[in-house]
Amino acid sequence: MRPIRSPFLRGCLASSPFVIVVVPFAVLFGVVATEAGLDLFQVMLFSFSVFAGASQFAAVQLMQDQAPVLIVLATSLAVNLRMVMYSVAMAPHLGAAPLGTRALMAYFLVDQSFAASQAEFEARPDQPLRDKVAFFFGSVTPIAPLWFVATFAGAAMGQAIPPEFALDFAVPITFLAIVAPMLRSLPHVVAAGVSIVAALVLVGLPSGAGLLVAAALAMTAGALTEVALERRRALR
């Protein structure tokens, strides 16, 4: 087979495997958000303006629990803080693009476009800026339209699903499924463990506040474990 020259097409190809994750995830969001009382317009507006699945699920769950606005915002924004790292990692490769292009790329900086572009730019750091920008936009092309279409499909189906289907548990299962593959190092396992224990112990705190404290403890525990492991490695 002839190697694909166009960086845009290579980007499309690189992120196309993520489609099998994105579509069911977006459908599920549409269903869950509709069951939580949002109408079709609100669900779509949510997906368009936030465009970050995990934080959308978190926000819907907390709003449904009647958590105060500040808690909802702090928690869902905290879920998205990992994207600071994405932004940092992309800056050396895409930072020379014009401001308008960077502003547009920032909107499309999601887990999948980051993963595909990061792998590509690390493998071939010397390609011209034009090609990197084209690859980046290619990598989001299979993702973004499907995210919106699948959210729409889920929201349209939402009302039709009866309570026997135990959709209350769709969000826990989805989140556990997202977290499980991340548990590949001791600090990640420690952070997850602290998060669970602290959230359960602090569940009595006013809605959602316990989770914020648990998250802060978990992040600290993960970071400290990482430092401790590095120290021990350095001593050897």
Add this chain to the structure above:
Amino acid sequence: MKIDPATFWIVLPVLGLGTYLIRFSFLGMLGSRPLPGPLRRALRYTAVGILPGLVAPAVLWPPATGGAPDVARLVAACVTLAVGVASRSVIGAILAGGTTLYTLLWLL
């Protein structure tokens, strides 16, 4: 419970704008500069520090059963986690967890 519309209309714009600014931060304004070590370290554990805590109470005390622990949901959660760790596949874990949940709900 249903979402309060007033809450929704405050959360939507702030969460949308906030998320955008997070993405825009270094790519758009701050440029190529390294993050301080402690900050980079803490950011690595955001998702894994929040998501498990978010679902843990719902796994142990599901609102759908009025807060009574439920075998089907508990086992389904464990299966999801185990399959996800073993297979590293998000979709595989969701399918395994969903299948377990529905099988147990149907059996019990």
